[in-house]
Amino acid sequence: MNFRRFGKTNQNISEIGLGTWQVGGKWGSTFDHKLAENILNTAADNGINFIDSADVYSDGESERAIGNFLKTRSEKFFVATKCGRQINPHTNEGYTPAVLRKYVEDSLKRLQLETLDLVQLHCPPTQVFYRPEIFGLFEDLKTEGKVQNLGISVEKVEEALKGIEFNNVVSVQIIFNMFRQRPCELFFEQAKKKDVGVIVRVPLASGLLTGKYTKDTSFEAGDHRFFNRNGEMFDKGETFSGIDYNTGLEAVAVLKELFSGQLNLAEIALRWILMFENVSTVIPGASRPEQVVENLNCLQQPALSDLQMSQAKEIYLKYFKNTIHQWW
Template sequence: MKERRFGKTGLRVSEMGFGCWAIGGNAYGPVRDKDSLEALAAAWDFGVNFFDTADTYGEGHSEELLGKFLKGRARDRCTLATKCGWDFYTPSQKPASLLPGSPEKLNHTGHRKNFDTHYVRFACEQSLKRLGTDVIDLFQLHNPSLELIQKGDLVSVLEGLKKEGKIRFIGISVHTEAEALAVLEDPRVHAIQIILNLLDQRMTTKILPEAEKKDIGVIVREPLASGLLSEKYDPSHEFPKEDHRRRWVPEKREADWQKIQLIQKTLGSRILPLVRAALEFTLSFGAVSTVIAGAKTRAQVLENTAASFEPALSPEDVGRLKELYAQEEIFRKGLNPR
């Protein structure tokens, strides 16, 4: 597994990381812990050393599973990244003095956005316990608003946690280009987490060059467009109840499917399967530190890590895929609003 610099942190991270949302069990349909642990073990054996999770994934379950997996393994061999900001705790699980979070801002599992400074400290303590570690390598704010990023107070809270030795580095996960630009303005932030995949290349124009210039670690999420680039899901596919992809509207499903057909046509028979092309495409950007494909099984991990071991996408193919995205109007449709 090839490793890359992680901005100015001094860390070396595996270029293929592991995204732990699905293994939490409340995002990508039902999962079995046995499969998840096998997937984690396969990733570890193939040299994956960057694991990205969040407290909200499975309401702590993803972090617990990762903590269980790491028990007895060399903790210093890996970079553990988690996030806070979605409050799923019931009143009996947290001190009464903490604010309840915003009832207007709920995610698909009904968790409330909460970036109250006392809550952030509480969430960090809980994540440390679940992960079974003394220190979190990268503690990220989980999609704060543009206003919060610009204010910068939360980064000051994270700096406090860093001074206390609870976290090593500071990260922010964002949705929009404006949010990403605001993050890159704050010199105290070490890493940014962004969406980048064959269907959504919006972060490649300004954000990647700027992150490289400022030496900020870049974590690429949703590299498979939440599994769409596996070609498994034509617009008629029905996702199970616990699957966040159920929320996708028919217009988006149709547009994404058309984009996939165009990508396949562009690549012709040069590379199969599309999953590989998708991951190699994201790895082709030098500013990217690690690509955290989500995986549920050992088989998916084997396929995803192969993108680092046996790259097959040529620079010409990468160029054609960028050109396709820039030129075809359909790529402006079905994107999440930003």
């Protein structure tokens, strides 16, 4: 495992972390705590020390599984969670210091921790990033010892840039992959200037960048790739990175030609992200232990050449920039 400095926290975290949205099984399935235990242990056994969760993942079961797991291991893990998405309706007005404080305290109980390594605002409405009292709450929680660090998870580059104006924001979690390349422009530059860590989520565009899907692939009713393609439940950028599914398949076909000597496109897609030094960690999910190992295989891939990076950029410009670049 390789490690990178996590911004102003000065912690060293694994280049590949573990996202736990689906750690208890496939999206839409009943949460399987034994499966979650196996996935978490596989990650730890292979050197992963960064685990990302949220209080809404499987209605808190993801956090409970992590809390139980931590009790069985002696290693030091950097555990990040998120809060705010429980607010319903999910509006700016729903974000209050009292509500967020309760969410943090509930996460501490489920994780069986006295302090959170990192708590992130979970993709709040854009207006929240203009409210100093929300960010001030987390200074109070730090003083009380309940929180070590504050981060933000965002949908838009605009929100990331606004959020890091608050000095107590140590990290930004953002969607970044071969099909969503905008963050590597101004945002990465500003994050470096402010010594802010960057957590990359949706690195495989909800599985599109594995190269395994076709026009005939079907998804179960409880899977967001079935019910959220147009943003019916939450920001559509979280599903297939917000791109048109069939256009994504066309771009994947071109990528397969570009990297024709490679057996696994997912490894290339993850290695592409790690080519950017501003990235602190990438957090692909896993619904079975084998997927953890498969994701880690990207660390054995050689660095992409300048020509390959340029060609990947050309694919983005051709297929996606005109439709999604300015949106997120």
